[in-house]
Amino acid sequence: MADKHVDELSGVETTGHVWDGIRELNNPLPRWWVWTFYACIIWAFGYTIFYPAWPLLTENTKGIWNVTNRSVLKDELAVASGAQKVFVDKIAAMPVAEIVKDKSLSEFATAAGAAAFKVNCTPCHGSGAQGGVGYPNLNDNDWLWGGSAEQIYTTIAHGIRDTGDPDTRVSEMPAFGEMLKPEEIQNVAAYVADLSKQPVTSGDPAAGKEVFATNCVACHGDQAQGNRDLGAPNLSDAIWLKGSGEAAIIAQVTKPKHGVMPAWTVRLGDTTVKELAVFVHSLGGGE
Amino acid sequence: MNIYTADQPKKEAPGATAEDVVRHDAEPVNSAKIRKPLYEARKKIFPKRAEGRFRQFKWIVMLITLGIYYLGPWIRWDRGPFAPDQAILIDLAHRRFYFFFIEIWPQEFFFVAGLLVMAGFGLFLITSAVGRAWCGYTCPQTVWVDLFLVVERFIEGDRNARMKLDKAPWSFEKIWKRVSKHAVWLLIGVSTGGAWIFYFADAPQLLLDLWTFQAPAVAYLTIGVLTATTYVFGGLMREQVCTYMCPWPRIQGAMLDESSLTVTYNDWRGEPRTHGTKKAAAEGKVAGDCVDCNACVVVCPMGIDIRDGQQLECITCALCIDACDGVMEKLGRDKGLISYATLADYNANMALATGNGAHAINPNIVRDADGHFHDKVKHFNWKIIFRARTLLYMGVWAAVGVGLLVALLSRDRLEVNVLHDRNPQFVLESDGSIRNGFTVRILNMIPEPRVISLSLEGLEGATMKINGMDQPDSRSFDIPADPDKAVTLKVYVTVPRDQLHDDEQHFHFLAEDKSSNEHDVYKAVFNAPADVKNKDHH
Ligand code: SF4
Numbered sequence: 001m002a003d004k005h006v007d008e009l010s011g012v013e014t015t016g017h018v019w020d021g022i023r024e025l026n027n028p029l030p031r032w033w034v035w036t037f038y039a040c041i042i043w044a045f046g047y048t049i050f051y052p053a054w055p056l057l058t059e060n061t062k063g064i065w066n067v068t069n070r071s072v073l074k075d076e077l078a079v080a081s082g083a084q085k086v087f088v089d090k091i092a093a094m095p096v097a098e099i100v101k102d103k104s105l106s107e108f109a110t111a112a113g114a115a116a117f118k119v120n121c122t123p124c125h126g127s128g129a130q131g132g133v134g135y136p137n138l139n140d141n142d143w144l145w146g147g148s149a150e151q152i153y154t155t156i157a158h159g160i161r162d163t164g165d166p167d168t169r170v171s172e173m174p175a176f177g178e179m180l181k182p183e184e185i186q187n188v189a190a191y192v193a194d195l196s197k198q199p200v201t202s203g204d205p206a207a208g209k210e211v212f213a214t215n216c217v218a219c220h221g222d223q224a225q226g227n228r229d230l231g232a233p234n235l236s237d238a239i240w241l242k243g244s245g246e247a248a249i250i251a252q253v254t255k256p257k258h259g260v261m262p263a264w265t266v267r268l269g270d271t272t273v274k275e276l277a278v279f280v281h282s283l284g285g286g287e
Numbered sequence: 288m289n290i291y292t293a294d295q296p297k298k299e300a301p302g303a304t305a306e307d308v309v310r311h312d313a314e315p316v317n318s319a320k321i322r323k324p325l326y327e328a329r330k331k332i333f334p335k336r337a338e339g340r341f342r343q344f345k346w347i348v349m350l351i352t353l354g355i356y357y358l359g360p361w362i363r364w365d366r367g368p369f370a371p372d373q374a375i376l377i378d379l380a381h382r383r384f385y386f387f388f389i390e391i392w393p394q395e396f397f398f399v400a401g402l403l404v405m406a407g408f409g410l411f412l413i414t415s416a417v418g419r420a421w422c423g424y425t426c427p428q429t430v431w432v433d434l435f436l437v438v439e440r441f442i443e444g445d446r447n448a449r450m451k452l453d454k455a456p457w458s459f460e461k462i463w464k465r466v467s468k469h470a471v472w473l474l475i476g477v478s479t480g481g482a483w484i485f486y487f488a489d490a491p492q493l494l495l496d497l498w499t500f501q502a503p504a505v506a507y508l509t510i511g512v513l514t515a516t517t518y519v520f521g522g523l524m525r526e527q528v529c530t531y532m533c534p535w536p537r538i539q540g541a542m543l544d545e546s547s548l549t550v551t552y553n554d555w556r557g558e559p560r561t562h563g564t565k566k567a568a569a570e571g572k573v574a575g576d577c578v579d580c581n582a583c584v585v586v587c588p589m590g591i592d593i594r595d596g597q598q599l600e601c602i603t604c605a606l607c608i609d610a611c612d613g614v615m616e617k618l619g620r621d622k623g624l625i626s627y628a629t630l631a632d633y634n635a636n637m638a639l640a641t642g643n644g645a646h647a648i649n650p651n652i653v654r655d656a657d658g659h660f661h662d663k664v665k666h667f668n669w670k671i672i673f674r675a676r677t678l679l680y681m682g683v684w685a686a687v688g689v690g691l692l693v694a695l696l697s698r699d700r701l702e703v704n705v706l707h708d709r710n711p712q713f714v715l716e717s718d719g720s721i722r723n724g725f726t727v728r729i730l731n732m733i734p735e736p737r738v739i740s741l742s743l744e745g746l747e748g749a750t751m752k753i754n755g756m757d758q759p760d761s762r763s764f765d766i767p768a769d770p771d772k773a774v775t776l777k778v779y780v781t782v783p784r785d786q787l788h789d790d791e792q793h794f795h796f797l798a799e800d801k802s803s804n805e806h807d808v809y810k811a812v813f814n815a816p817a818d819v820k821n822k823d824h825h
């Protein structure tokens with residue numbers, strides 16, 4: 001066994017290891033391969049000098065470049081908002097009605113408004129702005145306070161029944177349960193239900209018309225078409241904020257519920273409110 | 288030696304003397320005396336210039352491939368004022384790929400995938416038919432190493448001069464030659480990296496920007512990286528790239544069969560090799576055709592001896608064929624001692640020359656008395672290329688190609704895609720009608736502005752409203768479409784309640800270029816509340 005074993009076929013010396021009769025050839029590695037390996041080690045050490053790496057007792061080394069995922073994100077966000085600045089500055093300077101007419105500006109504002117909507121508005125109005133009972137659907141073409149971009153902007157900016165904002169939109173339907181008799185309420189409910197072609201079961205629409213003429217026309221109008229200056233809803237259409245059907249109408253007339261929306265300018269700033277207005281205006285019901 | 292191989296020592300009887308102890312005839316495997324280096328330095332190769340038909344062919348291939356690569360981006364192709372006039376352009380910023388009359392949008396990337404499939408099958412086909420022809424003739428590594436060797440030979444001379452220079456001590460001449468060689472190599476590297484980036488932007492403009500330092504940093508970075516790889520792979524690493532880094536030499540084992548042509552040393556006529564035939568004849572020995580001149584060894588860019596048989600390192604560049612043919616011609620013998628041959632033919636001829644393995648090679652058996660090859664000797668035959676396996680590869684390759692061609696000729700240059708609003712699915716309007724929202728995307732895929740008419744087909748009573756278009760609700764809109772761009776529209780479709788009869792009604796969006804009659808249709812659904820179905824009952 002003194003002689004080193006040499007593989008017959010290749011003429012290469014073997015390492016002496018045999019597995020199931022297979023011997024391992026002792027071929028040296030190419031030297032450049034080892035250099036590459038050393039270069040990688042040096043690279044790795046260099047990396048730990050420049051980047052955060054070594055764990056210490058309470059924190060870790062920061063690296064002399066002081067770069068982290070967070071700092072990278074911060075830089076990228078700064079670059080992104082720098083790129084947006086052209087649009088944002090224009091939006092800040094222009095009235096909403098003008099923004100809607102500018103193609104590229106309205107595209108930007110719609111996208112920005114959609115993002116702000118997701119964060120701030122979905123809890124009440126839903127992620128698709130479809131609302132719910134008591135919370136207006138913003139997709140349809142029925143508007144309590146007006147559906148032009150400018151009117152929507154004012155509503156969002158000052159809110160509705162927000163006691164903190166002097167310019168807030170206020171309307172208050174009296175509780176007719178204290179002023180009218182139950183059958184009068186039943187009849188007036190029957191009258192409005194009939195106006196919007198809903199089935200009438202309990203009340204008398206003709207009698208209700210009288211009640212409506214004396215008590216309701218002041219705000220809702222003689223055709224029950226509503227009044228946007230007062231935030232009084234149109235009662236002759238298919239859309240019912242507080243629920244359709246006689247029972248829901250009776251409940252609302254007897255003891256009305258009043259929704260509240262905060263004034264958003266204080267919280268989000270004027271530009272974002274403009275963007276929100278453009279977005280809501282684009283949802284299909286905008287005027 | 289280790290526990291797997293160690294001999295079991297014999298048991299000693301107690302009371303034995305030192306003389307009785309069995310002495311092992313052994314040497315440590317790991318003694319400093321015999322230890323081999325763990326890492327081996329690259330052994331330098333000085334390939335000699337070859338001459339012959341394969342070398343000629345390789346020059347032509349080199350000219351064509353390098354020509355395509357360096358000049359490709361400079362070819363102009365007029366596409367009108369709204370598209371770039373560069374014949375081959377990968378426009379990453381605008382996500383377009385231009386190839387002469389073909390323009391590819393990102394969603395048509397399957398064309399590129401199809402081309403890659405064809406390239407794959409083409410490689411299988413070529414390899415199973417003629418071995419590693421890709422490696423030997425067209426692989427960029429081979430082509431650029433060839434180019435680098437031209438430079439090396441021009442500056443330092445052919446094999447012997449280069450070997451002498453390599454051994455010589457440093458002198459002014461050596462420094463001058465080495466510096467100029469590496470400088471030219473680096474120059475080739477720079478122009479190689481430079482040519483690459485021209486495929487990604489308007490070449491003349493980019494060249495100007497590069498010179499005036501106006502080009503984007505990534506352009507300089509790319510040139511830098513490609514200069515480094517070209518210089519290192521082509522100048523310094525050369526055959527090491529093929530032997531250690533490239534996967535293809537490994538895969539080829541599965542691609543070759545006994546009918547594939549490979550560069551083969553025909554030892555059935557070459558062995559036993561001998562320096563002097565006359566002397567051998569006088570001694571009564573048989574002599575093969577090989578005169579052991581090593582011409583095949585000195586030309587080999589991989590530094591191997593083809594006479595050792597087929598090897599992983601061999602890139603089948605066929606330069607050894609040229610070298611050997613030259614020698615055979617001088618000696619007045621048949622060419623083809625080294626030749627393209629299949630393993631099947633080689634084995635048959637070997638069996639003939641060795642009497643089916645009964646004796647050593649006797650090259651006299653393969654020849655008749657007049658010196659011509661015996662009828663039984665198998666020679667290269669073109670028909671071998673057409674066999675079941677290669678025909679199958681050819682079939683798949685051609686099928687993919689025809690499929691792509693048909694797809695290319697029949698593809699639409701006008702497309703409409705529609706996304707139905709899901710949240711909310713439908714909206715009740717104050718007059719009781721139902722509205723659905725859609726995002727409609729019209730793709731004008733030609734480099735000319737057009738007016739595309741978008742209209743509704745089916746869905747009685749429906750009208751459209753489009754955000755940003757000053758036009759009353761209607762069933763048809765004329766949309767101005769910018770050249771080579773997609774238009775995204777927010778479209779609201781409204782149907783009066785009394786015209787609805789189902790909660791799911793199917794209809795079509797039709798996009799049409801009225802001047803060319805090109806059109807595309809998208810099947811869409813109109814959603815409504817379920818109670819529209821029962822309206823007749825109340
Ligand atoms: S052995 Fe011949 S074919 Fe193979 S790489 Fe060397 S010269 Fe080229």
Ligand code: SF4
Nearest residue numbers: 577578580581583611
């Ligand atoms: S060139 Fe031909 S004759 Fe010369 S060694 Fe090579 S195989 Fe033999």
